[in-house]
Amino acid sequence: MSTAQPPSYGTNPTSSNQNQQDIIDDQPLHGQFDRAGVFSLLSFSWITRIIHLARRKKLVEAKLDLPRDDRVQTSHDQFAFHWQQELNNNKDKPSLLRALRRTFYHQFVVAGLYKFARSLFLLLCAYYFVFSLIVGVRAGRPTKDWLSWVHAGLFFLSCLGLVGSFQQMSSRNTRCGIRVRGALITAVYYKALRLEAIDAHVSEVLALCSSDCDRIYEGISHFHNLWASPLESLAIIFLLWTLTGVSGLAGLGVLLIVVPLQFLLGHIAARITAKNITATDVRVQIIHEILLAIKLVKLYAWNVNLVILLRKLVGRRLV
Numbered sequence: 168m169s170t171a172q173p174p175s176y177g178t179n180p181t182s183s184n185q186n187q188q189d190i191i192d193d194q195p196l197h198g199q200f201d202r203a204g205v206f207s208l209l210s211f212s213w214i215t216r217i218i219h220l221a222r223r224k225k226l227v228e229a230k231l232d233l234p235r236d237d238r239v240q241t242s243h244d245q246f247a248f249h250w251q252q253e254l255n256n257n258k259d260k261p262s263l264l265r266a267l268r269r270t271f272y273h274q275f276v277v278a279g280l281y282k283f284a285r286s287l288f289l290l291l292c293a294y295y296f297v298f299s300l301i302v303g304v305r306a307g308r309p310t311k312d313w314l315s316w317v318h319a320g321l322f323f324l325s326c327l328g329l330v331g332s333f334q335q336m337s338s339r340n341t342r343c344g345i346r347v348r349g350a351l352i353t354a355v356y357y358k359a360l361r362l363e364a365i366d367a368h369v370s371e372v373l374a375l376c377s378s379d380c381d382r383i384y385e386g387i388s389h390f391h392n393l394w395a396s397p398l399e400s401l402a403i404i405f406l407l408w409t410l411t412g413v414s415g416l417a418g419l420g421v422l423l424i425v426v427p428l429q430f431l432l433g434h435i436a437a438r439i440t441a442k443n444i445t446a447t448d449v450r451v452q453i454i455h456e457i458l459l460a461i462k463l464v465k466l467y468a469w470n471v472n473l474v475i476l477l478r479k480l481v482g483r484r485l486v
Contacts, residue, residue: 278339
């Protein structure tokens, strides 16, 4: 006997909500960053839906899309336009730095402004509010309730601005570095396609794409620390001098010792890196020749000798 199913006079609210959520999840993510508002960009809330889809295991590569300005083709087209202008205006000695500055200066300057705001919030939080709280506690004087709430609220907003400006600076520096690296690698690739004797310059092309472009990316990511860190250090030393008097000059003495030492260590590291670049170019060239003649290597059983040679080259690079 078959049992009759009871008639359904309505829909299940749980099932309806699930279906609605599935419809929302199936919508494409293209332009998610480009359509984001000011608050969404500042708080990174535009990425919430992507994280939600990833947790529900519904995030696929087809739904992801780069912002329009961060695409390699867009960055390369902008850089190629300014580089062509540089070639036309300075045929004798064109400047790559000038072309990069004209192409990517906007986002780089905005990141510098966020770095400056972070420095201001840092000094404001570390000096004014913390110092006011310490002085109030040490004095033991009763403070008005509304003034205490104002100080606490402003201190919270300053900490929020400190964190937000730091995240925005890091995000914009990283995006700017990725755009510059993508544009340069594409330009090197297009140039290599137009060369006739490219086989003789394979190691140089690989070094440009793998090492030099990555160093430019790292330099852009940390450039704003070069001018902001000394200013922050001097401001903190000045605050120490105003609070503690002559005793605060001990921090200045430590700074005068540490900064030249850092420059010396950086210079030594740069020299070692330059030597490693030369050794890496030689190793890449030999590996390229081995891959081109791999049949001869197998035919004459040169495997052991080539492995010994490569180990010597790797050891020379590490030394």
